[in-house]
Amino acid sequence: MIAPEREQFLQRLALFSDLDAGELRALAEVAQVVQFPTSALIFREGEAGDCAYVVVRGSVQVFAIDRNGDEVVLAQLKELRSAHLEKVPEVPRLRSERQLTNLRS
Numbered sequence: 579m580i581a582p583e584r585e586q587f588l589q590r591l592a593l594f595s596d597l598d599a600g601e602l603r604a605l606a607e608v609a610q611v612v613q614f615p616t617s618a619l620i621f622r623e624g625e626a627g628d629c630a631y632v633v634v635r636g637s638v639q640v641f642a643i644d645r646n647g648d649e650v651v652l653a654q655l656k657e658l659r660s661a662h663l664e665k666v667p668e669v670p671r672l673r674s675e676r677q678l679t680n681l682r683s
Contacts, residue, residue, distance in 0.1 A: 587634065
């Protein structure tokens, strides 16, 4: 996905609707497409957030660990519905995410 394609994709997300054309273009230029294999842990609850993810293709399971150490599924996110902006290093992630299907973000 080249920068103009990323820009068109990002335009469709409500999260970025307040960005002007120049800001959206700048975001698209620095955005990177990454792929995760099925069942890969994308990030873990408690880790510092240092990047943002937008699900382009596939689905993601959002879960937390309860007091007994069991996983509690909070949501299943699919393409175009997921944007995770947790880029605040001082604040730990509040949940974990795992790839359910072939993911491109």
